[in-house]
Amino acid sequence: AAHIEKEESKGDKSLFQQPADDTRPSSPFGFERLPLKDLTKNLEGLPYDKLKERSVFEKAVQSAFGGALGDTRRPLNEVTLWDWSHIVAALYKAALAGALLQHQETATLPDPLSLKWRLLALRFDGSRVVDRSPDIQALLARREWVREGLDKAKRLLEEDYPLGTEVYRDSNGSLFVVPDVQELLEYTGSGGHTLKFLIQQELESVFDGELLITPRLDQEAWWAQAPNQSGKDEIPPIAERLGENEPANPDPAKVKGWWQNNNTEPCRISGVRPQGPSTKAVKRKLSDFWLERTGKRSKEWAANPENTIWMSEVADINGRVALVAAKLDLKHWLTPDGLVNTLLATSPQQGGSAPTKKTPSFARLRRIWETCAGFWKESIGEKEQLASLVGTVEHRLIIQGTLSTSLGPYHAYEILLETGIDVEVVWDEKKQGLIIIDNLQYLARRIGAKNGACKTPESAADWLISYLQDGKELKIYEPEDSGGKRRVAGCIRDIGVELEQHDYVPAISVLSEPQQFMILVPASKALAVAQHIKSEYEVQFSRVKNRLPLHLSVVFFGRKQPFYAVLDAARRMLKRNSPVDAAWMIEASGQAESTEVCRHSNGRLGNRVTNLKLRRKVGDNRLPQLNAELETMVSYSTGDPNTEDVWYPYLFVRRAAPDVPLESREHTFNVSLPGCNAEATLVHVKEVKEGDEVCYAPSTFDFEFLDVAARRFELAYDEATGMRLPRSHEAYATRPFLLEDLDVAQCLWSLAAENAPTRRENAQLQQITGLIEAKRRDWRVSRPDDDVLNKFADQVFRRSLGKLWNEIPEIQRKKLTSWAASGRWRDLMELYMSILKLPESETSVKEQEVIL
Incomplete structure (x- = not known):
């Protein structure tokens, strides 16, 4: 079961062995980091005198083993020794506990070749627990409250009654690997209480009836890798369990007791407890329970003032804050028949046998969600990185x-x-x-x-x-x-x-888990934060971004806006998805110039990069009229400049270009499209040709200013296209943008408002926008590509810029007029002038080249 992800390479096993002095770890998505170092030093530095202090020793082992590999050969170098050994320990520990329980019942031991396991889930709707928070202090207190409760259950199952190991946690609860014992929750301890009762007792000691969580055990056991039975692997049903969250309800009996002979108002944080009974709590419309917990947070902050927990300290000079929210859609990555099957363990050869696909092993699935969780922390969660973006x-x-x-x-x-x-x-x-x-x-x-x-x-x-x-x-x-x-x-x-x-640092982390991330930053710094997340995503997920889209959102608001409304707006924005089977046509494909790569990512994409230009397939009624063009770079480099990546960067090709059949291409293999009953051929990115019809799930960027709390109810998206549903006064919606268009937006703003000599004053920009939008209304324009309005926008900019208009490169002129005609220029004006309130003094002249 532990070696399920060690697919043997065909032929010479040393073919992709890395040199000892340049051994690089990879992410499960093909991004390779700097060479490993200090492995022996890290191993020898483990606190062996702390073996009985489980949490201390485990943390040290995680740090040391996280920098080592389970296998150093490419492409099996993505599972760290920590990922692998943690799963080994979890499975062994549960198997041992199961054997002891079985021997106690039947005086027999299980057959090692028949070992199976189950998942024990403590799941609930975490958004309902946290999102009802009236302010950021309440949210932080409730988040800590949930963490404390889950930690107590974890300690019970891992240490007090060592039956299992926590293998996953997010804001909706935890998953544990436990023995294959069908009645495990009904087993009684020496005190005569069942395991289910003991778990709930630990949770109750923290939640005090306000949150009722029912432990759930898998109905069916799984055996990971079937010993001596190739092809009969059973992957843990992790994805299914993550989607089975119980309602976050309180204990009815407890609630009834609280309100017996009590006619006060409800606590503004919990909503189910009565206010008081202390006078101080009633004055603040809180229960004593939550008055104590929020006060504790404030006291901890006062003792550690290099952080903040106050919304008004995060606000910018205009009193505005931004909630930056992001989502990596892992829905199809954690299932047995999902997108892990699009990654290869061996290289495909033209005319040869089919390549070996990577197995969605327990360790590999864990590596996927741990990598995504680490991406948020590394990109924006570390204090030093955050300080460089938002300042101190x-x-x-x-x-x-x-x-x-x-x-x-x-x-x-x-x-x-x-x-x-x-x-x-x-x-x-x-x-x-x-x-x-x-x-x-x-x-x-x-x-x-x-x-x-x-x-x-x-x-x-x-x-x-x-x-x-x-x-x-x-x-x-x-x-x-x-x-x-x-x-x-x-x-x-x-x-x-x-x-x-x-x-x-004027920033507050709100949520950080494998699939979602939220952080509060000054509104004036939100675009810098969003741009940084985008840049890191384009490097670290370059090879799989057609299958693992990033959806990035920013909710701007005044510091006094109710925080529950802000959270709700962000949740609504993160509900949008990109259909994995959306059809695109390849318009151009070729090796990217080194100067382009350096300008794009400072060379971090490596020396092998394909530049792709795609267009939405014409004739599909679901497709939006906007977001129809996409230009992106895809890396197929490794850390070794002499070795190309033939395992990760593939695109789904539904229909090959007429003059280049799939049979003529070297690196191809077939898989099923997740979520639909269709099969597609995966083709290596360097062999994708102009005229190919491909499936591509694009990443997106959206923003909204929450001027009033009710504005959030306008945030809804079309499931088929991912575009917003238009408001009552709109013929069509202009958001979200493609993620790649965030660069276009910033370049267009620089061209028109910042860079000499084309910079216009704010009043002129408002006048230009007003003229174009007036014609849109007068002419009742119903399409973003209206030719007449496009020509009018061209004339407006031409008159404003005079002779300078013809000095602007044609591609930039076309982008500017098409964005103005589509309504997206209006979005930019709202973003930069109405929301960010850039004063005239900040639109200073910058002598730099603007490139689209």
């Missing part, structure tokens, strides 16, 4: 003075200035001061500071110190409730303001 804030201000009454330790409050401006603060019990948790530049601007005083966080801090230390008494209020009411909590006089060095 070096200081916070602390207001100190004489309080009229005591304040709740580490509770959030608001100070209402004479000007009517509210200042968000947190009472730090240890420092005896109120920490300002606003963006200082935005706060200074709101109060009335001139632009010069708001130019940097440091200048804004200096201005605020001077403003606040004027001897006036400041009133402190409880946070404003949903009805707009404030309660006085006290006042502070004899004010002094101190500047403290904190160096925090």
Whole structure:
């Protein structure tokens, strides 16, 4: 069962053996990293004196074994020693536990060749648990609450009663490998309680009836790789279990008990507990349970101020925040007959025997979801990387003075200035001061500071110190409730303001799991974050992006917008999918120039790259009129410049170009298209020809400004095309964009608004947009490719730019006019001028080449 993914190479086994001094690990999608090093040092450095401290030793082993390989030969170099050994240990541990249980019942031991296992699932609808959070502090507290509960169940099953091993976890729960014992959940321990009861008891000790999770055991066992029976592998039903999430309901008996003789309002965080009973909790419309948990988060933050948990600190200078949300669609990658079958263990040879496809083994499936989870962390989750994208804030201000009454330790409050401006603060019990948790530049601007005083966080801090230390008494209020009411909590006089060095990154991670990722960043930095995720995706998933699309979304909103509405908007945007069987025609295919590759990815795609131009197949009524053209680069390089990748970068070809039949191509093999009853031939990317009809699932980018909470209800997508459903006043929708068009959008904006000599002033750009949109309405244009409107847009830009128009390369002129005629130029104006509010001073002249 452990070696199921070690498909033997045909012929010379040393053919693809890597040299000892240049052995590179690969991702399960073919992306190779830097050579391995320090393997012996890492092994010798394991804390062998901590063998009995399971979590400590396991973490150290994961770090050491994660940098080693289960097999160093290409293309079997994608499964790390940690992935492999973790599954080996999980299977062995469960088999041993099962043998002991069977021997206890029947005084016999199982046949080693007949060993089977089951999955034990603790699954629930995590979005319902987290998305009801009214603010980011509540979300972080509830996320920690869920983690704590699952950790207790994990400790029970892995250590207290060592029956299984957790092999998967996301925001919807956990999966464990356990023995093939049909009545496992009904087994009783020495205390007379069943395993099911013990699991629920551990969960209950944290969830306290607010979340009821029922353990589910596989009905049928599986044996991974059938010993001595080639081709009879049984893959764990992981994909099925991930789709079987129980409703996140509370315990009815507990809820009934809470509300017995209680007529208060519901807690604004849980929604099922009554407020109180303490006066402090009732004032904040919370139950004591959640008052304690949110207060704990705030106290931990005050002791560790290089992070933030406050929305207003994440807001940009305009008081706006962005939730960047992304999804990797793994639906067809975790099934036995899924897309792992499109990856090869041996190279296909023209006229030879069929190549060996990679087996969707347990270790390989684990490697897939671990790689996707690691992609988010590596791309954007590490503090250093995030700081380079969104910057850091070096200081916070602390207001100190004489309080009229005591304040709740580490509770959030608001100070209402004479000007009517509210200042968000947190009472730090240890420092005896109120920490300002606003963006200082935005706060200074709101109060009335001139632009010069708001130019940097440091200048804004200096201005605020001077403003606040004027001897006036400041009133402190409880946070404003949903009805707009404030309660006085006290006042502070004899004010002094101190500047403290904190160096925090203004960003908050909301969700990070294999298939989805969400992070809060300043609105002004959202495009930089989105562009970075896109760039990393195009490098690390280059070989499989036609089968594993990335859907990237950004929800912009004001800092006071209800967070549940923001989360709901992001969830709705991430529901869109790209049909895996969408038909595209290859318009051009060829080796990419080295200068193009360097400009695209700083050479990270390697020395073998194919440039593809595709167009949606004409005649399919499902297809949108937008997103019909796609140009992309696909790498077939390895870490060795002398070895090309013949195992990963393949495209589904439904119909070959008439003059180049599939039989004449060397690297081909047949598979079934997942999700539909159709077979297609996979052709290596370097052998795809102009005129081929291929299946391609494109990646997309979308954005929305949540000016009001109800705007989220307009976010719906056509299942067949992936395009938004048009709003009532629209003939068609212009979003989402293809992911590749994010580069086009930024180039067009630079061309028209930033770069000399074609830059136009903001007022001119608004006038251009207004003229084109007025004609769209007057002429009742119903197509994005309306020829008359396209010609009109051409004339508008021509008149605005004069002689400069003809100096712009033709491809850029065509892009600009087609985007204006389709309505996408209007989208750019909304994004850059209305949402990001780029002032005239920021559209400075940049002497650089704009290339489309």
